[in-house]
Amino acid sequence: MRFGVLGPVLVDGVEVAAPRQRALLAMLALDAGRIVGHDQLIGGLYSSPPAGAANALQSQVSRLRRTVPGLVIEHHPAGYRLVAAPAEVDVLLCLELLGAGRGAEALRLWRGPALADVDAPFVDEARRRLTEVFIKCALSGGTQNDLRGLVSEHPLREDVRAALMRSLYRDGRQTEALEVFAEGRALLAEELGVDPSPDLAAAHLEVLRAEAPHRGVPAQLTSFVGRDEDLRRVAKWLQDNRLVTLIGPGGTGKTRLAVEVAHREPGEVAFVDLTATADVARALLDGVGAREAGLLSAGPASDPVSVEERLRAALTAREVVLVVDNCEHVIDEAARVLGGVLSACPDVRVLATSREPLGITGETLSPVTALDDEAAVQLFRDRAQAVKPGFTADQDVIAEVCRRLDGIALAIELAAARVRSLPIGEITARLDDRFRLLSRGSRTAAPRHRTLHAVVEWSWDLLTDAERDLAARFTVFSGGADLAAVTDITGSDVDTLTSLADKSLVEVADDRYRMLDTIRAFCAGHAPDLRERHARWFLTLAQETEPHLRAHEQVRWIERLAADHHNLVAAVAWATGNSVELALELVAALATYYWFRGLRTEAAQQADAVLHACGETPPAGREQEYALCLLLAWPVAAGDQTARIRQADSLLGLMREPPRYPIMTMMWGMALGAPEAESQMWHRRNRLLGTDPWSAALALVGDGLVARMQGDVVRGQDFLRAGAVAFEQVGDRWGAALALNQLGELVLSQGDAAGALACVERARGLLAELGSTEDTAEVVTGQAQARLAAGDLDGARADFDLALGLARRAGALVVQAGAHLGLAELARLTGEYVAARAHCDQAWELTPGGWYGPDEMRCHIAMERGRIARDAGDLDEARACLDDALRRALRQRNRVTENAVRAELAALAGP
Template sequence: MLGPVLVDGVEVAAPRQRALLAMLVFDAGRIVGHDQLIGGLYADPPAGAANALQSQVSRLRRAVPGLVIEHHPAGYRLVAGPSEVDHLHCAELLAAGRAAQALALWRGPALADVDAPFVQVARQNLTEVLIGCTLSGGTTAQLRDLLAQHPLREDLRAALMRSLHRDGRQGEALEVFAQGRELLAGELGVDPSPALAAAHLEVLRAQAPHRGVPAQLTSFVGRDEDLRRVSKWLRDNRLVTLIGPGGTGKTRLAVEVAHREPGEVAFVDLSATTDVARALLDGLGVREAGLLAAGAVGVEDRLRAALAARDVVLVVDNCEHVIDDAARVLGAVLASCPDVRVLATSREPLGITGETLSPVAALDDDAATRLFLDRAQAVKPGFHADLGVVAEVCRRLDGIALAIELAAARVRTLPLAEIAARLDDRFRLLSKGSRTAAPRHRTLHAVVEWSWELLTDAERDLAARFTVFSGGARLDAVTAVCQSEVDTLTSLADKSLVEVVDDRYRMLDTIRAFCATHAPDLAERHARWFLEQAQRAEPHLRAHDQIAWLSRLAADHDNLVAAVTWATRHKVRLALELVAALATYYWFRGLRTEAAQQAEAVLHACGETPPHGHEQEYALCLLIAWPVATGDQSARIRQADALMDRLVDPPRYPIMTMLWGMALGAPQGDSQVWNRRVRLLGDDPWSAALALAGHGLVARLAGDPAAAADLLAHAAAAFTRIGDRWGAALAFNQLGEIALTRGDAAGALVHIERGRGLLDELGATEDTAEAVIGRAQATLLAGDVDGARTDFRLALTLARRAGALVVQAGAHLGLAELARVTGDYATARQECDQAWERCPGGWYGPDQMRCHIAVERGRVAKAAGDPVLARRHFEDALRRAVGQRDHVTETAVRAELAALLAT
């Protein structure tokens, strides 16, 4: 919207579709009425305008794959969040005080390639947003360009004057005012407003130019919002301290802020001194003699006398190694010199009353990438690279500005791919910096070592121990695993060795890599602590506080993976316990593929027989690992079944019984097999709900949809009562499939959407993708081909992100059915082939999917006029359905074969 209309960088060719898209995007997420759309598209609406609008919507869906446009009785709604729409994202950034980022979204005049009745009002609204962005975060050139378009906007004129003034161009600023005053008088017959007059007075009162601020040899990249914020805070507060780890760019940001200060500025670097007061005197350029009456000879007295009547900004760099003296001296200066302001940089706060802290964090991906490209092109003109690879390099360097600059400098002698490959040994790779830089800033190792040397022994010990965590940890984990004091941890946070976000502590990977060289081996203690957390959490995952406990485990997902990985290599019994304890978490989060890979690795480390005393955990690993299992899968099923059969009481983790039933498939009739499974169900409410769902699934496969629907409805209600969204979603999705087989598209959508909403709460990616496939099938049954295609593609995207091959197969199978329905048999066959290729060997899900693929292949062949091939595919599907005791599919396939014989 903020320029020519684009969708993921692609233009919409048809002008009317482009205008329709713009109207929907302008009100993204809200229903736009039929009349509003027609009136906005047509100056003179044609006869049958409603049908014409419907036709335009259908064409737009085809023109932009993946675009989700919902039809409602009142109109149409584009399904998109604010972060997906540039003008809404722009407004959010502006409201959050990130005007420069908001401004960067603009690519030209709003709706530049749209010509429709609605566009004038829309452009006016968007232009106001642009003006707001430019006023808050625009450059001098941007302000000048916008003022040329809106010469009577006094707020723009005042902002341009102040920007020119900050750049030291007072003459130009005064000229801008004179032009505005003449224009206002000639066009409107008015004098400048008080706001514009105030800007004029500021320029007239301009003081001496900057002094003592180091000139910079490279451009300032990536911290426009920080620059704006710190400049404002320094105007409103007398002490602002930039804090953050070494190399993040605190000094450079302070220098840029200083350059924009209109009055007197002094820059003082404390890194090479232990005498703070004398360094400040030298930085001010003050001679020691003649400042005070005889008898007052102290350096600090001289300093305060020199500053007593001066309006000056002191930029005091690198306070961390003299933090106590810096705090004492600067505190005294601020107390006795009312017109002095201080901008300090440090790796920990000064701790002075009234101090405003401005953390200088890692650069975001966009800023880091721009910095890398800027520095790389400086050493290798014409340098170009895959932006994704550059962003990945910057992420692995934690967005630390110095690390990025050092890496960019290496592109002169190393290909970017080689730089990325060598980042595991980043300190060796990034060992050559500028010869003119301070020694501690010439290499990445020196930057981190400088921080390390400033720590106490207790802080170094904890910093080294902290490296056992992956992705950070909560306070209780740090104190338990590292056996540390809370005060020591908070001290590390104060000194920027660890970051604090919400209730978690995190160490940048670059700092972690350095500290890890000093670390003791705490891996087993780490793994056992997280085993205790998983075991403690598991019962809560099946209750009302499910979401909170899933979120808690999800926050520690990297730690859980690290614990399982280490235990698999070193303590296989511990690994078995971890995988078993985490089974419910992985299943409810829809991370079945990841869980299967972990379980398979543990089984491989164990060998063919379970360790004594861990038979139950071993059996659970067997039941989890089917999606990626290798070798004789039927033998593994029999082994798991035999281990389960030895259990006298219900298993420790109730989900084990569910996985057992899934692996063995549906029992026949009232056989002893079913009774064997039921006896291992516990008497807790969750197991009772699971029993209802199990009975419902068996009834469905046995060809009794009415009984199945009744049982599954009761299961959904039971799971809802105990607070398990996953179990309720399972029941609702099965109810949706029953409705689909009955031809009830509307009923299917109701059930499937209820299930999908619950899965969204869980963040269960694989399961959500499956639910989207169900929604697509219901949409196709309702006759909405475009909507179904959109959902099948969305499901495929979600499944790819999760690495869920079977779900990908289901999405391809849906696209095959859609192609068949529309008569595109070649595409249908290709989609069936892709679905087949994505079915891993041996698990109940892939085998069931192969059966459905065979059915669809038969239907495609039948529709394409090849009854011989169709019969071959249907017979394959029938064999598979019988083997799985899936009477529903068996009945459907027998009907297809009968129809073939009748023709």
């Protein structure tokens, strides 16, 4: 559990409603892990302790335990102790971070005034102590705004005022820093009759002495947005290292970040832009003002060696920061000249910007990457409001524009500038042709920064022929690729790929290479068509991976395919329009992956598109893959779905051995429903089951489901329990979770809520390893049903709401319907019949006509509607709903549901 007192009091993000319990929890959390005495707790809770205060305290502790399930409060002879690690209590974690010098992280734990919602005798003293902690956080890692706020609240705190002065002075705002000092000195004299402390006086002296020039650092006309953390990090690195290079693609904001760092440097700074020169040494000599110092006598002006010697002579005795911007087009020369300066001039530090590293020993690299969503949206709003005062737009729309522009600062600024003449909806719609849309920039900017095309073209022109060829070929990938995929599909070599990474044309993260969409859009115009090669490579990967998805290494291989999900989607899409045989093979090979990840709707849509491309007849030799596509696509297929299932069944009837992909047998069983014992379908199912351990586990689960539907509870439990064990032995978490979830439902039907809860909790743990949101949502619904049966209405409601949120995120309509159905039952039990009917209506609307088992879901909805009508006193409506439920149960051949409906009807009829 996680406890919060730095703001409103929270437990795992949830407030405690009762004021006195909240105060009690706060006192225990402040001293978590230590015994808090009875007298201290009583005195902290009550201004005038009641008679029997010890019993009252014990009662409050008991209520708190009930209010917060899982809360562990130990009783000792001397008092009570909250069992929690320091990292689980925000104030204790805050103190640990402060002790480790991580003030910025500590400050982020504060959510507002400490103990904001607590009103008890202990709170004033506690808040005073916590205020001191907050001040230490702000002094250690706070922003200028944090310090201003503290000065307003504590005008006589000289340490806070000194920190604000130093922050303003580092920001180049010397006059404001002096004003802060003057105001403090006057207050100290007026309120306390004293002079400033030595610390405040020392800060004043530092500001007065801040006269070092910032030569050539350009003034900025717009606000600095979104890189405060980068700013702090680079400034610190520049204090600790003599060469820091900001690297990243064009337009990400390297120059602007370097300028902001330069403005905050307290000493001498020289800013040198290398964009328009090939003579690095002379540009640096001009930038540091050496000619103004009369150093031209060291040799002939035309002699490069003499220019470099004059440069080093000018800097030997100076403590200066050289900000050298745009090194990429003269990278070798810049590295050589700057390397010589750093070697000869011990007090010189260099902050460089480049699209690739300088490659000098001791260089510290600071990648300048895309802005995160929050910063990108803030930047867009700021620049849009500058050109169109009063501009407003939906946050999600702006975020979508920024994401599609890869979070590239320049691209976002160019897009924001267009809001003066285009609605943001039009801007969004035109982003597919982003280079044309973003073709107007500031007339005062360097030519390569006036349009998005110019930014990328600058990088392209600096590449070698081999690098350009690979950059163009790389555009075949969607969402990036690993080293093997890149080298195999593009036919390039590792050295060229790493060179592209060094030049910021591709990014590297987690051993994968990725190209920003903006760069991809430019490079794609130079690319050969490698899409078939790409699709066949990923088909081989999918085929080789599929057996591993049903084994102990399942999670690792699912993650492997998940990393390439966008490539797999692109491969299927291309093959669907160009090679139906390849498309069929891809969809079939990926079926297991899609199902185990809970991406069934996406798989169904892909399969349906492939079937439309194929027509009514499978290509020769691809009958099995075609049948699997029929089974996958059935839930979303338009037209005669029954005919499709009959066609799949017919194709499966021609098979004399188990399918290549065992998941096909499972899907066939789901599509056709439970077979009658000893029927032709029963024998065909057994014939299509393989002899491998996974198929044997599947057979056990299938037998358990059939037994359950036939009303044989004991055999159903035995088969499902054995199936779960068999799947776990194989290593398939998904299969084991399927069996456990079904077992939980069966156990719950026998009134064993605790046993059901144990089953579904185990299933949920297995699915968490797979990251299958849809299946997790379904299991959480089962967990809610178990809590409801156990009488835990609050826990059930929380789980139903969680399941509904997860199902919405996954786009799982039937699971959403199940959650609404559960909420309907909960509302009925609490007498909220209008809400119960509304939840049933929502469940009915969300149950798609074609998904696996929709009639079974609608059967349960109809039965719940009948129960609601019965409890509300409308017996005619109840009977009509239950009759509808019975008809659906009979069609499903589900005797358990049928018996449940008949029992409801019998009860309705009376004795």
